[in-house]
Amino acid sequence: MTVLENIVRQHAERSAALWAQRDSLVLDDPPDLDAVRAIDGRLEINLDGLRVAGRAAWPRVLALHEEASGKGELFVLAWTALELESADYVVRAVEIARSADDGPGGLLGALAWHEASKIAPWVRDWIDARDSFKRFLGVSACLEHCVDPKQVLAPRLRDPDASVRTASLQLAAKLGRTDLTPEIRNAVSDEDQQVRFWAAWTLSEFGRGDPSIAELRKTVERGDRNALVALRAVVKSTPATELRSWIGTLLHLPQSAPLGVRAAGMLGDRSVLPWLIEQMNNPAVATAAGASLLELFPETRLADDLFTNDPVAAGADFGEYFADRIARVPLADKVLEWGRRQGYVK
Known part of the structure; x- marks a missing residue:
């Protein structure tokens, strides 16, 4: 492999890894948009390397996808095909995306990037x-x-x-x-x-009527895959008094309690922090409480000690609840200390 081929390969690999990381960050609840923007700059630099290589980049990105057919590799393949404006390359990218194990997200990402x-x-x-x-x-x-x-x-x-x-x-x-x-x-x-x-x-x-809101509430109460989208729509469309009553209903049902805690963070009321800290001691709703904390207090992302990726660090009951699952949970004691330092908690 020549020096040029090696450089193009590196740009392709880095672009694939960066876009896959970016896509995962965007799906976080709530997303860390500052981190996404930081990745965007690095990603564009590496895509520039492929842009400069021109048609010489195509064999490299195709080979990369054949070796590792993840969503990032599909993004790079599709982005390059569209960048080169080659009908044959675009047809190839579309057919690969059609049967991709991870779905067509990489191709959709390339369409969005251009x-x-x-x-x-x-x-x-x-x-x-x-x-x-x-x-x-x-x-x-x-x-x-x-x-x-x-x-x-x-x-x-x-x-x-x-x-x-x-x-x-x-x-x-x-x-x-x-x-x-x-x-x-x-x-x-x-x-x-x-x-x-x-x-x-x-x-x-x-803003067209109650029947749609009723359907969205059912989606939340069932905990369907669209529950968070539905929850935000209900919060946006429902009068405050009625909304708080409905959230209370969610909190009383085990299957919907995490969504009730999550809804509290969508209201924009920072005075709920003491209550959120209490919820952080419950493994079943702790991740939802952490997401609400991040939405109400984005600055908590900058603190290194408020969250852990090791649930056991939050307590033995957390280790038992999450078992082998990967989870990022807030540390209630640390959040309480932070809240007191900032004057949000007495």
Whole structure:
């Protein structure tokens, strides 16, 4: 391997690792946006290395993906294909993403990273294609860049493919396309559960009535995979008195108690800190209490001793509760000391 090939390989490997780390950070609750921005700068530097290499980068990124087919490697492969504006390379990236074990997230990340004008020719072809996966990519790219596909969005809301319908609902909400409200109301009774959820969420974003909020509350109470998204929508859309009463209901049910604790952090009321510290002593809701702490007091990220990645350090009951699971939990005593130093706790 020549020196140039070795350098290109290093840029590809670093880009893959950085984007995978970035993607995981964005999914954290709540995300550390400062850490994400720091990674963005380092990632762009390494992508510049691939950009300078031009077409010589393609064999290297392809080989990297064949050796390690993670979401980061898919991101680098797709980003390079789009950067080189090669129809053959983009087709290859799409087909790899279609069957990727980790899903198409790496390709979606590459579409988001490039400027909208760069990917526009592909998106225009995909969004009305016969291939449902390409339609999904087209709508998802519009969602990432907040681009309105105008009259094309309505038929995508009725698309035969549920993933396309789901992405289209999220796009309608992001764009504020209230003109599509009748179509979205129809989607509330869709056969697909995910479509029904995102239809209800979109209507709540539009401020359109209690039925959607009732559906979102059920999602929270069941603890479904969309529970956090639903929870934030309910907090945003419900009057304070009614909301606090509902949160109390959540706290009394074992399956929803963590979400009740998490909701407290979404209210923006820092006076709940003493109560949150009490919850940190309960393994079942401690991680939710830690997430609420970070949302209410972002500065706690800068303190080195308030959280631990070793649950046993928080107490033997934490070790028993989490067993072999990886978890980052707050240390109640340390948080109490911090709160007293800052004057938040007497």
